[in-house]
Amino acid sequence: MPEQEHVRVEPAPGPPLLASRLTPAVPPEPVVARPRLLRRLDEGSAGPVTVVAAPAGWGKTTLLASWVRLGGAPPDVEPGAVVPDSGDLSVSSADDPVSAWMSVEAGDDSDRLWAYLAAALRSATGATEDGPVPDRPPRSDQLEALAATLAAADRPVLLIVDDLHRVADPAALTGLEFLLRHAGRRLRLVIGARAGLHLPLHRLRLAGELTEIGPDELAFTDDEVADLLTAHAAALPATAVRRLRERTGGWPAALRIAALAVRGQPDPERWVGQFGGDQPEIAGYLHEEVLATLDPGEADLLRRTAVVDTVCADLAEALTGRADAGQALADLAGTGGLLHREDTRPPWYRCESLLADLLRADLARLPADELRELHARAADWYAGDGRPADGLRHALAAGRWDLAGDLFVAHWPELTRYDRDPVHAPAPAQPPAEVIRADPEVALACAAERAYAGDLPAASGHLRTAAGHAAGLPVPRRDRFLRLVTALELTVARLADDRAEVRAAAARLLRTRPAEATPTRLPTGSAPTAGGGGAADDLDLRAFTGTALGLVELADGALPTARFVRARAAAREAGRQRTELVAASRAALLLALRGELRAAEQAARDALGMPPCRGWACRLDCGHAYLALAVVALLRDQPEEATANLALALPALDTAGGWAGNPEVGDDWLAAASDEPVAAAVAALCRAQLRRDSGDPAAGQRLLVRAREALAGRPSAAEVTGLLRATEAELRAARGDLDSARDLLADAADEGADPVLAVTLAKVHLLAGDAGAAERTLPDWQAPAATAWPLPVRLDAGLLDAVLAERAGDGRRAGRILEQTLDLAGPQGCRRVFTRAEPQVRDLLAVHLDAGTAHFALVSDLVRGAGQSTAGPSVGPRGALDEPLTERELTILRYLQSILSNVEIASELSLSVNTVKTHVRNIYRKLDATRRREAVRRARELRLI
Numbered sequence: 001m002p003e004q005e006h007v008r009v010e011p012a013p014g015p016p017l018l019a020s021r022l023t024p025a026v027p028p029e030p031v032v033a034r035p036r037l038l039r040r041l042d043e044g045s046a047g048p049v050t051v052v053a054a055p056a057g058w059g060k061t062t063l064l065a066s067w068v069r070l071g072g073a074p075p076d077v078e079p080g081a082v083v084p085d086s087g088d089l090s091v092s093s094a095d096d097p098v099s100a101w102m103s104v105e106a107g108d109d110s111d112r113l114w115a116y117l118a119a120a121l122r123s124a125t126g127a128t129e130d131g132p133v134p135d136r137p138p139r140s141d142q143l144e145a146l147a148a149t150l151a152a153a154d155r156p157v158l159l160i161v162d163d164l165h166r167v168a169d170p171a172a173l174t175g176l177e178f179l180l181r182h183a184g185r186r187l188r189l190v191i192g193a194r195a196g197l198h199l200p201l202h203r204l205r206l207a208g209e210l211t212e213i214g215p216d217e218l219a220f221t222d223d224e225v226a227d228l229l230t231a232h233a234a235a236l237p238a239t240a241v242r243r244l245r246e247r248t249g250g251w252p253a254a255l256r257i258a259a260l261a262v263r264g265q266p267d268p269e270r271w272v273g274q275f276g277g278d279q280p281e282i283a284g285y286l287h288e289e290v291l292a293t294l295d296p297g298e299a300d301l302l303r304r305t306a307v308v309d310t311v312c313a314d315l316a317e318a319l320t321g322r323a324d325a326g327q328a329l330a331d332l333a334g335t336g337g338l339l340h341r342e343d344t345r346p347p348w349y350r351c352e353s354l355l356a357d358l359l360r361a362d363l364a365r366l367p368a369d370e371l372r373e374l375h376a377r378a379a380d381w382y383a384g385d386g387r388p389a390d391g392l393r394h395a396l397a398a399g400r401w402d403l404a405g406d407l408f409v410a411h412w413p414e415l416t417r418y419d420r421d422p423v424h425a426p427a428p429a430q431p432p433a434e435v436i437r438a439d440p441e442v443a444l445a446c447a448a449e450r451a452y453a454g455d456l457p458a459a460s461g462h463l464r465t466a467a468g469h470a471a472g473l474p475v476p477r478r479d480r481f482l483r484l485v486t487a488l489e490l491t492v493a494r495l496a497d498d499r500a501e502v503r504a505a506a507a508r509l510l511r512t513r514p515a516e517a518t519p520t521r522l523p524t525g526s527a528p529t530a531g532g533g534g535a536a537d538d539l540d541l542r543a544f545t546g547t548a549l550g551l552v553e554l555a556d557g558a559l560p561t562a563r564f565v566r567a568r569a570a571a572r573e574a575g576r577q578r579t580e581l582v583a584a585s586r587a588a589l590l591l592a593l594r595g596e597l598r599a600a601e602q603a604a605r606d607a608l609g610m611p612p613c614r615g616w617a618c619r620l621d622c623g624h625a626y627l628a629l630a631v632v633a634l635l636r637d638q639p640e641e642a643t644a645n646l647a648l649a650l651p652a653l654d655t656a657g658g659w660a661g662n663p664e665v666g667d668d669w670l671a672a673a674s675d676e677p678v679a680a681a682v683a684a685l686c687r688a689q690l691r692r693d694s695g696d697p698a699a700g701q702r703l704l705v706r707a708r709e710a711l712a713g714r715p716s717a718a719e720v721t722g723l724l725r726a727t728e729a730e731l732r733a734a735r736g737d738l739d740s741a742r743d744l745l746a747d748a749a750d751e752g753a754d755p756v757l758a759v760t761l762a763k764v765h766l767l768a769g770d771a772g773a774a775e776r777t778l779p780d781w782q783a784p785a786a787t788a789w790p791l792p793v794r795l796d797a798g799l800l801d802a803v804l805a806e807r808a809g810d811g812r813r814a815g816r817i818l819e820q821t822l823d824l825a826g827p828q829g830c831r832r833v834f835t836r837a838e839p840q841v842r843d844l845l846a847v848h849l850d851a852g853t854a855h856f857a858l859v860s861d862l863v864r865g866a867g868q869s870t871a872g873p874s875v876g877p878r879g880a881l882d883e884p885l886t887e888r889e890l891t892i893l894r895y896l897q898s899i900l901s902n903v904e905i906a907s908e909l910s911l912s913v914n915t916v917k918t919h920v921r922n923i924y925r926k927l928d929a930t931r932r933r934e935a936v937r938r939a940r941e942l943r944l945i
Helices: 035-044 060-070 110-125 140-151 170-182 201-206 222-231 238-248 252-262 268-273 280-289 296-305 313-320 325-333 353-364 368-384 388-398 401-415 433-438 441-452 456-467 475-495 499-510 534-555 561-574 577-594 597-608 619-635 639-653 667-673 677-693 697-710 715-734 738-744 755-767 771-777 784-788 791-807 811-828 839-851 856-865 887-895 902-909 913-927 932-941
Strands: 049-053 098-103 157-162 187-193 210-213 339-341 349-351
Touching: 035 049, 035 060, 035 210, 049 060, 060 157, 060 187, 098 110, 110 157, 110 170, 140 170, 170 187, 201 210, 222 238, 222 252, 238 252, 238 268, 238 353, 252 268, 252 280, 280 353, 296 313, 296 325, 296 353, 313 325, 313 368, 325 339, 325 349, 349 353, 353 368, 368 388, 368 401, 388 401, 388 441, 401 441, 401 475, 401 534, 401 577, 433 441, 441 456, 441 475, 456 475, 475 499, 475 534, 499 534, 534 561, 534 577, 534 677, 561 577, 577 597, 577 619, 577 677, 597 619, 597 811, 619 639, 619 677, 639 677, 677 697, 677 715, 697 715, 715 738, 715 755, 738 755, 755 771, 755 791, 771 791, 791 811, 791 839, 811 839, 811 856, 839 856, 887 902, 887 913, 887 932, 902 913, 913 932
Parallel strands: 049 187, 049 210, 098 157, 157 187
Antiparallel strands: 339 349
């Protein structure tokens, strides 16, 4: 940070200059130092232009003044330190720029602006009135002379200009822009501004000459909020601090107002819970400092679009009738900073939460007819855009009972919440009694809307009202009506965590399946009809109940893979994307645990690729999908990919703030995931394996212990607990603690024990040098029942069996077993079992490579890079041939890479020599080759091997 020189204002013609505009503003005390932003200013001020741009109240002036008073970000200023209220703390050197401050006021024309610019530049350069700094807007020759003087200066000049947005005439800044371009980087500009800055920011940005600090960076973090409250003697518990930061969006002005107000509250924590933008202090500030600065059209756009939570250009146009609504939204999100743009295509925007509170309070004061019209427009738009939950909410608020009933009947499977985060939507008005009598489905629509909002007592009340009208309905309609009542009862029970009632309601619902229902696939692009019955209704019932039961079982700690796979298939056939997303993301995770990596990866990619901005609370779904990809990458021995996907999964799975902003994740993170016990356990498994790979098995072991403790008391979690125990035992064994590893697996040798525990115990026995105990403990991984084991367990068992055979001197049997293990691992790309195994496995692979294998490329890669492989599945896309190779020919083609003769290949495959020769001739013909080496080369070019 440059030295702030003493300002000496020289007399000049015209009105006198105010010294207060040429010295840094004195912000209200106390001011909390924010080193991360001071460092950003230090870094930015080394370049030509730094812009601190944000709406009112975001601390622009306070930040710039603190930076000047502190002399930058000295290393001894800690986060939360209170900035001293006097004194020059700057430390300058001959290489530092010398700085000057200038504040702009409304109404500054070109003459007045340049008078202050001249005074500021004189204070920085030490020039006199007779020097090269003119007091009036300079002529071109004067500008060139001034630019030359600045370019030749011994020290750069840093000019800090606050509130530059107040300059209304772009021509007034022409001279300043000229100096920036021609002063040889000896003039550096730091600007504080709101919207409407008349400088060529796009050109500066493209030229790499612009540093921008906006609302996202100016927003207070949790730690900074706590520091500010402490400085105001208004300390709060950590949960209340987080809540206050979330409600304010980190907006500094609102936080200061809250810090001043909370001190006088008898129950500060409760007061924070009710804090909002409609409170008098906040509302007054927003009206005077934010809305009053906008033109009437922009303010009206914000107010009308506040009827929805997020808005895009098309929706804004429908709500306002403005053809330029999209551009207006972009402007308010860009230079205005009043809207946050979400990273979607097309872009969606949301208002700051406090400003949204105020705008909704303003909306509530509109005439009732006008407000209903806004809700009706929103309902029609959402219904047409395939967002039934939002459409239903606005249809009820608009009193569009017919639309509400139609939306519910047509889209009921998509109108259930699959997470437990309520949307806190206000309850719409009650439908008139005559409407309910004529159309009791409207009462069901009200129940669905209240359940979605998390208001379960109100949802149950609407359900009781609806059920009272069932008897008067004609039979076909009554059957459908009662089915929908049962579906809503299931939803309410699941959200209330009444698992017994969920199962009972699901059984009642499945008993209503249409007799003529078949699993016939619907035509592409079709969706179920409002009361269609038949296959469409059956698909909805299977998708809905399967997903609901799967979620209940998952919450108990079970692994209902098949249930989610079937529910996903039914949801896809029915065209129910929301239900498909939930089922696909969970199916992906469970398939990954089973080692079905291709199917898991596809399901996860499908879930992540579904259209965003559909009004779904899909954070948890994305978390499960990313966690599935982390497991896939781990089993394929891609540690960097696994770490990256795990980093994406953990915040998305965070249901209680335990993981947020904490990449290392402490021991208490599992408690925050009590609603997602399986996901928490799988995340612990992944982290533990990665910690082991990085040389810290003890840290991984601690994570696994905590994970097992979190699953205690869940009788359905035996399979997950077994995986945790097995992994923990492996980590103990890796540290040389074989006795405690055996103790942890004490019951694994019992008949009917979990195969993962038995296989792990056998591995521990072998590490202890007891091959006989290992052989006795190892379960039969080739038995028919073993096909139901997870693939990683079968691979572990097969590899251990091969090692035991080799140690017993039966190399031929070891080779056959190893080949069978590779047959299982190759299609899924499972490599970790080989690359992270004991050194003797690499030796076994090397021997097998010389002896000949149908997996020559895979084994060769494993031998060369054991422990470091990052490749995917060994079976790549097959090249285009006029006549494709058969599966048997592909198998023999892999053997042709080795040194085995046709006789030896026939022996390995238990085929006759003549059969092998026939297949070889067919391979040569199809590959247009005349000899073995040429066929192998051609096959590799086509990526067949």
